[in-house]
Amino acid sequence: MTRTAEQAWDFLQPLYAENLTDRLHVTLTYAQSMDGIIAGPQGQQILISGKDSMVMTHALRLNVDGIIIGINTLINDSPRLTGRADYVGEDYLATHKQPTPVVLDTKLRFPLDALLLKNAATKQGKPPIIFTGVDQRDDKYSAQWRQLEDAGAHIYTVGVDTSGHLNLEEVCQNLKSRGMERVMIEGGASVIKTCLASFGLLDAVVVTIAPTWIGNGITIQNPLSKEVSCFEISKYEDIFGKLTHSLVALNANVQQRAIPTIRSRRGYGSQHFELVGRQYDETSYISSTLCQEF
Ligand SMILES: NC(=O)C1=CN([C@@H]2O[C@H](COP(=O)(O)OP(=O)(O)OC[C@H]3O[C@@H](n4cnc5c(N)ncnc54)[C@H](O)[C@@H]3O)[C@@H](O)[C@H]2O)C=CC1
Ligand SMILES: Nc1nc(O)c(N)c(N[C@@H]2O[C@H](COP(=O)(O)O)[C@@H](O)[C@H]2O)n1
Numbered sequence: 001m002t003r004t005a006e007q008a009w010d011f012l013q014p015l016y017a018e019n020l021t022d023r024l025h026v027t028l029t030y031a032q033s034m035d036g037i038i039a040g041p042q043g044q045q046i047l048i049s050g051k052d053s054m055v056m057t058h059a060l061r062l063n064v065d066g067i068i069i070g071i072n073t074l075i076n077d078s079p080r081l082t083g084r085a086d087y088v089g090e091d092y093l094a095t096h097k098q099p100t101p102v103v104l105d106t107k108l109r110f111p112l113d114a115l116l117l118k119n120a121a122t123k124q125g126k127p128p129i130i131f132t133g134v135d136q137r138d139d140k141y142s143a144q145w146r147q148l149e150d151a152g153a154h155i156y157t158v159g160v161d162t163s164g165h166l167n168l169e170e171v172c173q174n175l176k177s178r179g180m181e182r183v184m185i186e187g188g189a190s191v192i193k194t195c196l197a198s199f200g201l202l203d204a205v206v207v208t209i210a211p212t213w214i215g216n217g218i219t220i221q222n223p224l225s226k227e228v229s230c231f232e233i234s235k236y237e238d239i240f241g242k243l244t245h246s247l248v249a250l251n252a253n254v255q256q257r258a259i260p261t262i263r264s265r266r267g268y269g270s271q272h273f274e275l276v277g278r279q280y281d282e283t284s285y286i287s288s289t290l291c292q293e294f
Contacts, residue, residue, distance in 0.1 A: 005088035008056035009063060015204040016063075016182070024172040025182040028195045029060065030220075031208035037217040038189055043076040046214070051087075053208040058087035060206070062096035065180035066129070068171070070191040071105040078115045081186075082125050101128040102175065102183070104191060106164045108132045108141050108155075110148055117151045127152040129178075131171050133160030165194055168201055189218045196220075 003011075015027065031048035032038050040046055049057060061067060062083035073079065081101040085093045101116050110130055119125035130153050134141045145155055156174055159167040175183060185195055195202060 003052050003055050005055055005059040005062070005092040008052070008059040012056065012060060012206065015206070020181070020203075024176040024180060025203045026172060026201055027060070027064070027182070027184040027204040027206060028192065028202050029057065029184050029206040029208075030187045030192055031057075032220065033214040036219040037214040038187065038192070038220055039076070039218040041217050043072065043188075043218060045077045046217070049208050055087045056206075057208075058083045059092070060184055061099055062088060062092065064099050064182040064184045066100045066102045066175055066183040068102040068104065068183055068185040068191070070188050071103055071107075071109055072190065073186070073188040074103050074105075074114060074116070075109065075111060076188075078111075080115055080119060080125060082119070098126055099184075100126040100180075102171075103128055103130050104166050104171070105130050106133045106160055106166055108134050108144050108148070110144075110153070112147055112151060117148075117153065120152045127154060129153070129175075130155045131158050131166050131174070133157065133164070133166055165190075168194065172201065189220050192220050 016025070030038060031053065033048060037046075038048070061081070067081045069079065069081070082098050083093060083096065088096075103110060103116075108130070110128075114128075116125060116128045120127040130148065132141075132155060134145075135157060136142060136145050136155070148155060158170040158174065161167070172183070185191060196205075
């Protein structure tokens with residue numbers, strides 16, 4: 001069964017029921033294997049999502065204003081970050097607008113031959129926004145800054161911490177001030193880890209978990225014990241910090257992709273997570289009663 005973009009968006013609707021006015025709605029979304037791997041050992045891109053998951057990702061892309069990625073993902077994958085007809089169909093594409101690519105680039109390493117710039121020049125995508133920690137007046141970066149702007153990029157300086165991570169709250173406020181309402185953060189590993197460590201930033205987390213063990217590569221968690229049954233993972237807390245005992249049942253014998261969807265709500269004294277307990281396809285079942293507060 002292949003889902004349509006409309007069906008995929010319907011599935012995600014509960015995550016977007018709340019109408020935010022004062023701040024950006026932020027969805028973290030990525031794809032991982034059951035052992036927590038999101039890319040190959042040297043950062044090679046791996047196709048983890050199945051067709052249904054890709055339809056969902058592309059429908060989501062076409063329902064947000066911006067897609068945020070880290071600079072290593074840009075350099076390793078040279079992604080397009082567009083919603084595409086292959087997944088959503090021509091009609092859906094024609095009735096939705098493309099998101100703006102947003103890159104977290106602490107040291108302004110953005111390559112001038114990146115696909116994002118080429119696609120912007122040919123109107124196949126929106127011009128990218130780059131957030132950086134460097135100053136335009138710094139001689140070391142001014143030439144690169146100018147060339148990126150000449151190629152169509154918009155560049156803004158935000159605060160940076162001692163680990164070289166840009167201040168994501170500031171990034172979100174900046175995007176909101178430019179009229180964005182919703183964004184999705186796609187990765188990579190370092191950005192995902194930062195986001196999961198600061199839950200206050202997120203309104204929704206949508207994880208595609210492929211029922212497969214990859215074994216070697218870039219991980220966002222300590223690998224789950226392989227002794228854990230593929231049908232009942234009861235120690236899922238590695239992925240979501242203190243979230244304990246979520247039951248996700250996957251049929252690992254069937255090469256279909258499962259889509260646990262986890263909703264976070266801001267505004268609680270402590271963070272509150274809730275699995276959206278619905279079945280996405282024949283082979284993915286999600287515990288419907290899980291609710292954790294911490
Ligand atoms: N399976 C999936 O869904 C996805 C997989 N990937 C994979 O992830 C890999 C790249 O991951 P990483 O090397 O970890 O790089 P990354 O793409 O997370 O970029 C990390 C860099 O971004 C910069 N940065 C600026 N602000 C930051 C912040 N607040 N938090 C974290 N980083 C910040 C820093 O320079 C940092 O070194 C790629 O190989 C790509 O294929 C990327 C996206 C999705
Ligand atoms: N949803 C999803 N599933 C996978 O299996 C993936 N490897 C990724 N990767 C992300 O998608 C970007 C590529 O985007 P384009 O197809 O070039 O638009 C890649 O950079 C990752 O962010 N995502």
